[in-house]
Amino acid sequence: MSGIAMPKPDEAVLSRRGEIVRALKEMVPGEGVIDTDIGMRVYETDGFNAYRQMPMVVVLPETVEQVSAVLHYCHENGVKVVPRGAGTSLSGGALPLGDGVLMSMMKFNKVLDIDAANRAVVAQPGVTNLGITRAVEHLGFYYAPDPSSQIACSIGGNIAENSGGVHSLKYGLTTNNVLGLEMVLITGEVIRLGGKHLDSEGYDLLALMTGSEGLLGVVTEVTVRILQKPETARAALVGFPSSEAGGQCVAEIIGAGIIPGGMEMMDELAINFAEDFVNVGYPREAGALLIVELDGPEAEVDHLLAEVEAIARRNGATSLRVSTSEEERLAFWAGRKSAFPAVGRISPDYLCMDGTIPRRALPQVLARMRELSEKHGLRCANVFHAGDGNLHPLILYDANKPGELERAEDFGADILRLCVEVGGVLTGEHGVGIEKRDLMPVMFSEDDLKQQQRVKCAFDPKQLLNPGKVFPELHRCAELGRMHVSKGQLPFPDIPRF
Amino acid sequence: MPDTFKPRTAEEARDVVRWAMAEHEPLEIVGQASKRAIGRPVQAGHLLDMSGLAGIELYEPEELVLTALPGTPIAEIEAALAASNQELAFDPLDYGPLLGNPAGQGTLGGVIAANLAGSKRLKHGAARDHVLGMDAVSGRGEIFHSGGRVVKNVTGYDLPRALTGSWGTLAVATRITLKVLPRAQTEATFLLSGLGDAEAATTMTTAMGSSAEVSAAAHLPAAAAQDLAARGHALSGPATLLRLEGFGPSVDYRFERLRALLGAGRSVSRVEADASRALWRAVRDADAFVGTDDLVWRLSVAPTAGASVVAQLAGRFACKAFYDWSGGLVWLAVPGADARAEAIRAAIAACGGGHATLVRAPAPLRSSIPVFQPQPAPLAALAARLKEQFDPHGILNPGRMTAGH
Ligand SMILES: Cc1cc2nc3c(=O)[nH]c(=O)nc-3n(C[C@H](O)[C@H](O)[C@H](O)COP(=O)(O)OP(=O)(O)OC[C@H]3O[C@@H](n4cnc5c(N)ncnc54)[C@H](O)[C@@H]3O)c2cc1C
Numbered sequence: 001m002s003g004i005a006m007p008k009p010d011e012a013v014l015s016r017r018g019e020i021v022r023a024l025k026e027m028v029p030g031e032g033v034i035d036t037d038i039g040m041r042v043y044e045t046d047g048f049n050a051y052r053q054m055p056m057v058v059v060l061p062e063t064v065e066q067v068s069a070v071l072h073y074c075h076e077n078g079v080k081v082v083p084r085g086a087g088t089s090l091s092g093g094a095l096p097l098g099d100g101v102l103m104s105m106m107k108f109n110k111v112l113d114i115d116a117a118n119r120a121v122v123a124q125p126g127v128t129n130l131g132i133t134r135a136v137e138h139l140g141f142y143y144a145p146d147p148s149s150q151i152a153c154s155i156g157g158n159i160a161e162n163s164g165g166v167h168s169l170k171y172g173l174t175t176n177n178v179l180g181l182e183m184v185l186i187t188g189e190v191i192r193l194g195g196k197h198l199d200s201e202g203y204d205l206l207a208l209m210t211g212s213e214g215l216l217g218v219v220t221e222v223t224v225r226i227l228q229k230p231e232t233a234r235a236a237l238v239g240f241p242s243s244e245a246g247g248q249c250v251a252e253i254i255g256a257g258i259i260p261g262g263m264e265m266m267d268e269l270a271i272n273f274a275e276d277f278v279n280v281g282y283p284r285e286a287g288a289l290l291i292v293e294l295d296g297p298e299a300e301v302d303h304l305l306a307e308v309e310a311i312a313r314r315n316g317a318t319s320l321r322v323s324t325s326e327e328e329r330l331a332f333w334a335g336r337k338s339a340f341p342a343v344g345r346i347s348p349d350y351l352c353m354d355g356t357i358p359r360r361a362l363p364q365v366l367a368r369m370r371e372l373s374e375k376h377g378l379r380c381a382n383v384f385h386a387g388d389g390n391l392h393p394l395i396l397y398d399a400n401k402p403g404e405l406e407r408a409e410d411f412g413a414d415i416l417r418l419c420v421e422v423g424g425v426l427t428g429e430h431g432v433g434i435e436k437r438d439l440m441p442v443m444f445s446e447d448d449l450k451q452q453q454r455v456k457c458a459f460d461p462k463q464l465l466n467p468g469k470v471f472p473e474l475h476r477c478a479e480l481g482r483m484h485v486s487k488g489q490l491p492f493p494d495i496p497r498f
Numbered sequence: 499m500p501d502t503f504k505p506r507t508a509e510e511a512r513d514v515v516r517w518a519m520a521e522h523e524p525l526e527i528v529g530q531a532s533k534r535a536i537g538r539p540v541q542a543g544h545l546l547d548m549s550g551l552a553g554i555e556l557y558e559p560e561e562l563v564l565t566a567l568p569g570t571p572i573a574e575i576e577a578a579l580a581a582s583n584q585e586l587a588f589d590p591l592d593y594g595p596l597l598g599n600p601a602g603q604g605t606l607g608g609v610i611a612a613n614l615a616g617s618k619r620l621k622h623g624a625a626r627d628h629v630l631g632m633d634a635v636s637g638r639g640e641i642f643h644s645g646g647r648v649v650k651n652v653t654g655y656d657l658p659r660a661l662t663g664s665w666g667t668l669a670v671a672t673r674i675t676l677k678v679l680p681r682a683q684t685e686a687t688f689l690l691s692g693l694g695d696a697e698a699a700t701t702m703t704t705a706m707g708s709s710a711e712v713s714a715a716a717h718l719p720a721a722a723a724q725d726l727a728a729r730g731h732a733l734s735g736p737a738t739l740l741r742l743e744g745f746g747p748s749v750d751y752r753f754e755r756l757r758a759l760l761g762a763g764r765s766v767s768r769v770e771a772d773a774s775r776a777l778w779r780a781v782r783d784a785d786a787f788v789g790t791d792d793l794v795w796r797l798s799v800a801p802t803a804g805a806s807v808v809a810q811l812a813g814r815f816a817c818k819a820f821y822d823w824s825g826g827l828v829w830l831a832v833p834g835a836d837a838r839a840e841a842i843r844a845a846i847a848a849c850g851g852g853h854a855t856l857v858r859a860p861a862p863l864r865s866s867i868p869v870f871q872p873q874p875a876p877l878a879a880l881a882a883r884l885k886e887q888f889d890p891h892g893i894l895n896p897g898r899m900t901a902g903h
Contacts, residue, residue, distance in 0.1 A: 117703040118800045118826075141707070162652045169649070175656065176627050189876040196800035197826055199613065199624055199663070201853035201871040202899070203881050207626060207659030211652045231709045251560040257583055257680030296711060297755070300748035356648040358561050388650040389561075428650040436653075443653060444643065451642040452655050454887035458880065470654065483638055483890060488520035495510045496550070498502040 003409060004092075004434050006053060007468040009099035013079060014056065020079060021057050024101070027069040032107075034058040043084065043102050047149075048092035048435055050351070050405055055082070055096030062107045064182070064190060064220045071218065072188025074101060080464050081186070083214040085125065085157030088149045090352055091433025093161065093213045093469060105156050108220065111135045119226050120179055120196045125156025125219045129163075132224065141226040144171035147429070148337060156219045162211030164429040166262035166293075169387035171227070173429070175210040180223035183209060186460045195223060208455060213431050214466040216459040230295035233261060234305055237332045238312045239286030239319035243267055243382075246288035247362040249315040250386045253292065256311065258304055261295035263387035264336050267366070270343075270381040270394070274335035277342035282335050283319045290386060291332055339383045340394070347379075347396035349405075353412045355419030356428035359389040368418055369393060376411040378404070390428035391419070417442050432470045440472050449473075454480050502545040508633060508641055508672035514546055515670065515893070516639035524893045527666040529569055529605030538869050539861045541897040548607050551672060554578055556647070563630065563647050565675040568607025575606055579678055587679040588625045589616035595788045596858060607671050613663030616782035617714035617741070620706070620823050622679070626662040631675035634661060636668070637889025647675045666895045668888040682713075682743035687769035687777060688756045690738040695719060695805040698738045699825040701760055703801050705740050706824045708759055710752040714741035715824040716781045722820035725786040731777050732769070739769075741778060784829050786820055792831035793859045795842060799852035801826040810845040811838070826852075839867050870899055 013020075025033045034040055035057045045052045061067045074081050080100035087094050096102045108124035111131065115121070116139050121132055129150040132143040146165035147153055153163065159181065164173040171177070180194030193209070194200035209216055240246040246265050253260065266274065266289045275282040282289060292308050294301045305322055312320055323329035335342075343350050357365055366382070373380045379396045393415055397408040416426050416436060420443050426436045440449060449471060456463065457477035467474060503525075505511040518525050524542035530549055552569035559582040566575060572590060579585050590609045594601040610632075615624035622628075631645030644657035658675075661668055693701060698717035705712045716739045718726065723733045740756060742749045757766055769777055780786070787794050799807055804825035811817055811830070815838055818831040832838055837856055846852045853871035856864065873881065878900075885892075 116707055117802050119707060164650060176623055191877045195851045197798045197852035198619060198823060199798055202873055203884055204626055204660050204663050207656045211656050228707055228709045255560045297748055297751050299751040300745055303745055303747055356650045358648055360561065389648050390650045424648050425646040425651040425653045427653050429652055431652055447640045448642045448644065451636060455655050458883040458887045485520050488517060490517045491513050492510055495514060496504040
């Protein structure tokens, strides 16, 4: 284990392990409880695999009643619970706790209702992101948010992480595409939010649940919006001498009122890694590569592509290809989509960072990143969602060399601090998890963080759901509830009154 | 003697809240108070008037973001965006005329607190979908910051969205950052005449499920169409409206797609750009119900359920309806003094669920029946716990959303 500390396991809870396992086996019969070392081993980490931790026990419920019974039991008995989907989190969100139950939701794997007329799908949380699209594509529909992990990650995990992807500039993140949820509170109470109608009533708890990283409740059913597949999609592959020129082109495209279906940029290192891996003809000599995809009716796509081309040329494009067939379009994307495995082939290990910046700060941020790369003595390749300023620097390191992981982590933290410094945020799509937990004070004041933690107190006053994630310090709810009310005078008697 | 406090800074707003906490004196928060007649009347002796915190602080068209203070008139924001060919894509409705006030009033804070969204909500989402960041004063007298000013951000809980639509009962917004979008180059409306409600509902859902990228879909039964005709819109008889926005050639192409898909054997006409904008403004702001004494409800249901809910209700009492959001938003006018709340909510429940809000009614009626949809007990309890965490003394807009908070 490296620098990030997890809450210390509670010995009193560990000493009751036998009793807890027996109780769980009664609630979830059959193969639903795993308590052997060998069986639990696959759950000891997620996509943030620099960190590992064996859970106390794993439970795989199959029904809402079972989820409710387990959570109710844990609440009554002071046992922590970590919900888990497919385990692809890149921020350690699903990392188990040594004194906690790991609740895998992957047996909830059915699409329950396809309602094309209302453009809605109801699914269980363990269905994969791509599984939703697969279920509706014969009707001409798809589910828009498309994390690169879409073949594996669960829709429940997408809700918990508010996942996004290439499409999010035009079609939004998970939060913009969820219509309703069924969830179980830590008390075992089952509540429903929203449905097939718009704007669920009362406080917007859907907004709070989306991106809550498993800290507020366990999602047992989701209703998402599906969209008609655009008639056509075409992409332009544009090389620029520098990321600065590419960034300027992106700004001008948006300034011209064009919102592409996807707009991705790669730096020189990433271009070359990807080209080595897939051989699709990326311009190796370019300083930056931009992929701009336009989707919609054919007439519109053709019209806008011509505009994009003109803007690109104005900004000094050194190469420009426009896809003329579906195969070619997919080839343009192949390198970008395999950028991670491509880097994985070059370097034994890498950390995938995830911060967002205002786009105009890009040149400054890239220049600083080059300096940081030298300072920490590690290489860094950049792929990023150019349309919305979401950066994914890949920091290359070798875990077998002593000290390299720590250096990679320090480098990553420096990058995220830089993102905040230029007006951006610590995470654009992977979540805070344990990875960025200790950096939260870089972006938020003590009062900001306390108010967020009070939200958790409304849902989970004993702090049993996924503690140790997201917030750098665990405050007890009683302490967060205290108020200091002093005198009743207005400190500024000159505030205008009428 | 009730006081009105008019802070000029976030710190002053915080000080007023601290004073109110100490004195146990609840506050009613207003922007320009244009939406005071919606929702439950607030039980507070003092006004916190946020109109002094006004002004656009940052607007970067190429980054698609705008930051402004909550008292900024929404009209000022819309004008600034229009100058760069951008807009608030959630298309906030203007409740002014419906509530007997002038049009064009209201502040950013009010729009966000009420999560107002118009006809384009169907394609572009509600106000909450466009809120990126917020600074606010909690009922504990603390200023807190949440969210950010970039369009992609998942750092911490999404408080900005959660505060949107909370009607000022959780915190007083002191700064708001929004995502803005390019305004369409042009638009046209595909108008089908003469359809009954049920047929219109199917037609709208078919259009929304096509690749024609319809940005709004509404149906005006004969009575509502007649009311709009009387206001100068070129309508006669039931009208089903599908809005197409975008680049000129694209709009033309999609119009023909819709004609091929839906036009056979039906009366189709095309409403051109300016008339189309005016027509959609009338639909969005419920002009058909302006200037009457009827009680007005807004119902949100699954798009296919709207017409069934109305059919059930029309069999029981006199009412007038029209539909937006592809049938999923029902505007319902009920004459007389009985709001029919139970019948309306029962019909919604019987048709798959949703919610109903009483948006126009005399204050005594709004105090005596639930204006917003009542919630099941565990959900209501959770909402109450959330309110408690933000505003433990209950000093922010008490009674605005429910009798308890
Ligand atoms: C190669 C690769 C590429 C990726 N690309 C992207 C990308 O482009 N965009 C992006 O946004 N992310 C990306 N990710 C990150 C990851 O896939 C997403 O965060 C995904 O949403 C996680 O889903 P999961 O089912 O694997 O959840 P897990 O990893 O199992 O869990 C993630 C979090 O969700 C919680 N959780 C899971 N299920 C539930 C539930 N039912 N109820 C409550 N809480 C729950 C967990 O407690 C945990 O905090 C990528 C990951 C990999 C490995």
